[in-house]
Amino acid sequence: MRISSFRYLLKQGFRNIWTNRMMSFASFCVLLVSMLLIGFSLLFIANINMFIGSVEDRNEVIIFLNDDVSDERIEEMNNTLVQMDNISKVSFYSKEQAWEDMKADIPNANELFAYIDGEGQESPLIDAFRIRVTDIDKMSATLMEINKMSDIYDIRSPGDFIDILSGLKSMIAIISVIVLLALLVVSLVIIYNTTRASVDFRKKEINIMKYVGATNTFIKIPFFIEGMLMGILAGGIATLLTWLGYRELTELLMRDTTIWSVFNVSSFIPLEGTLLIAMALCYVASGAVIGAIGTVMSTGKYLKV
Amino acid sequence: MIELKGVSVKYSNGVDALNNVDLKVTDGEFVFVVGNSGAGKSTLIKLLLREVQANEGEVLVNGFNLTKMRRGKIPALRRTIGVVFQDFRLIPTLNVYDNIAFVLRCTDASPKVIRQRVPKVIGTLELGNKIKCFPNELSGGEQQRVALARALVNEPKLIIADEPTGNIDPRLSFEIVKLLQEINDQGTTVLMVTHEHDLVREFGGRTITLKDGSIVFDDYI
Numbered sequence: 290m291r292i293s294s295f296r297y298l299l300k301q302g303f304r305n306i307w308t309n310r311m312m313s314f315a316s317f318c319v320l321l322v323s324m325l326l327i328g329f330s331l332l333f334i335a336n337i338n339m340f341i342g343s344v345e346d347r348n349e350v351i352i353f354l355n356d357d358v359s360d361e362r363i364e365e366m367n368n369t370l371v372q373m374d375n376i377s378k379v380s381f382y383s384k385e386q387a388w389e390d391m392k393a394d395i396p397n398a399n400e401l402f403a404y405i406d407g408e409g410q411e412s413p414l415i416d417a418f419r420i421r422v423t424d425i426d427k428m429s430a431t432l433m434e435i436n437k438m439s440d441i442y443d444i445r446s447p448g449d450f451i452d453i454l455s456g457l458k459s460m461i462a463i464i465s466v467i468v469l470l471a472l473l474v475v476s477l478v479i480i481y482n483t484t485r486a487s488v489d490f491r492k493k494e495i496n497i498m499k500y501v502g503a504t505n506t507f508i509k510i511p512f513f514i515e516g517m518l519m520g521i522l523a524g525g526i527a528t529l530l531t532w533l534g535y536r537e538l539t540e541l542l543m544r545d546t547t548i549w550s551v552f553n554v555s556s557f558i559p560l561e562g563t564l565l566i567a568m569a570l571c572y573v574a575s576g577a578v579i580g581a582i583g584t585v586m587s588t589g590k591y592l593k594v
Numbered sequence: 595m596i597e598l599k600g601v602s603v604k605y606s607n608g609v610d611a612l613n614n615v616d617l618k619v620t621d622g623e624f625v626f627v628v629g630n631s632g633a634g635k636s637t638l639i640k641l642l643l644r645e646v647q648a649n650e651g652e653v654l655v656n657g658f659n660l661t662k663m664r665r666g667k668i669p670a671l672r673r674t675i676g677v678v679f680q681d682f683r684l685i686p687t688l689n690v691y692d693n694i695a696f697v698l699r700c701t702d703a704s705p706k707v708i709r710q711r712v713p714k715v716i717g718t719l720e721l722g723n724k725i726k727c728f729p730n731e732l733s734g735g736e737q738q739r740v741a742l743a744r745a746l747v748n749e750p751k752l753i754i755a756d757e758p759t760g761n762i763d764p765r766l767s768f769e770i771v772k773l774l775q776e777i778n779d780q781g782t783t784v785l786m787v788t789h790e791h792d793l794v795r796e797f798g799g800r801t802i803t804l805k806d807g808s809i810v811f812d813d814y815i
Contacts, residue, residue: 290702291702291704293704293705294699294702297699308687493683493685496683497683497685497696499672500643500672500677500683501672501673501677501696501697501700501701501748502668502669502670502671502672502673502700502701502748503700503701504669507700507702
């Protein structure tokens with residue numbers, strides 16, 4: 290193809306957007322809304338996962354040991370725990386340390402602590418291990434394995450809360466996939482139909498092109514350029530709207546921090562830097578691809594003349 | 595050159611549009627094709643443009659064997675044919691100059707060729723003072739002259755005119771056929787489909803009559 294022809298087709302792509310501005314605007318709006326829906330859904334899912342992650346981080350299992358366990362046995366138990374699959378962190382919490390922490394945690398009880406200290410030389414509490422699990426879903430299996438060890442007095446774990454959290458995480462993962470797929474399918478169907486309506490509007494032009502001997506590629510290029518330009522434009526606007534909308538929304542939600550402190554969350558995922566650039570690139574690239582493919586696919590049936 | 599050998603076209607709805615048609619139109623001929631509605635005139639045009647395919651027989655147009663031709667070759671065939679439609683089929687968003695140049699742009703012609711050929715046909719069809727007008731600003735006769743210019747600009751070997759006088763008044767119809775004859779005088783083959791018998795009688799020449807998908811008359815009048 291000649292450069293002059295390509296230049297002509299490029300110009301036609303731009304011209305078509307303006308000539309068919311109503312249809313172009315409709316396609317642009319559909320693309321924009323689809324991108325915003327998908328973008329905000331992804332940010333919502335990412336934040337939910339971050340919340341769950343921070344709650345998970347707080348989940349600690351405490352293994353209380355019998356009072357008469359020797360230092361050698363404690364070392365042995367420490368090694369066993371470290372070697373277990375699902376345990377990410379093991380720390381020994383001595384009864385002396387626990388007693389000191391307790392004194393620090395309860396103010397205005399100095400007299401009581403002095404009285405207890407006067408009764409005996411040793412801490413009245415017992416030694417313990419504090420462990421953290423890697424995969425919350427395997428918590429039950431890990432606890433069963435720990436229970437097999439001797440010299441354990443008691444195990445304190447988040448129990449039901451872990452199960453709820455684990456279930457919630459799985460449920461969110463499934464819902465996220467379903468919602469995203471549904472949004473993607475709905476977007477593609479709407480975009481296809483909108484662009485088809487736009488192309489249908491110009492079937493006469495395509496028909497004439499076919500009769501005068503234009504190749505299918507020649508006919509498709511302006512539509513391809515048109516769809517791609519609209520997609521890029523929609524992607525750019527979607528980035529701007531997501532950035533502004535997300536910033537305002539998170540600021541609004543963080544005005545009252547009480548509820549978020551429950552989840553150990555001090556802020557939402559910030560939409561800036563690399564994440565913002567990645568989102569912009571995804572928006573623009575997907576907009577260009579969907580716009581171009583949707584438009585070109587819609588021309589198909591008119592090319593069979 | 596057009597050659598049909600034992601051609602039959604049957605549509606998927608069971609209609610026999612053409613039945614065992616034999617036809618030969620040599621280069622430089624002017625042929626009228628007449629017939630009532632449903633006689634097979636439109637199918638004949640679609641067949642020559644390879645819009646439909648023959649179920650039986652062989653179709654040769656301007657050196658292309660349409661029976662064996664791949665879809666990818668259709669644009670090459672159509673570049674050798676200029677088509678004029680009853681409803682003009684001009685692009686409403688392009689002015690006269692661009693409507694005519696459109697054909698050359700579609701066929702990847704160089705800007706130099708476009709600058710040479712478009713003014714030439716505009717001059718031939720006396721459209722010089724209308725080049726910046728859009729189709730809706732032209733009369734029926736003017737629109738048909740633009741359509742004719744568009745068909746001519748690619749310097750085709752064959753012009754197929756499908757009821758070119760159907761949407762214009764009798765005086766302008768006469769003018770359009772005269773223009774087609776002038777084009778024919780310069781060596782281009784012209785196949786004009788019409789249902790206006792008066793026009794055929796007025797101009798005379800080789801006339802083919804189609805009836806129920808068969809040629810029932812093929813002679814000079």
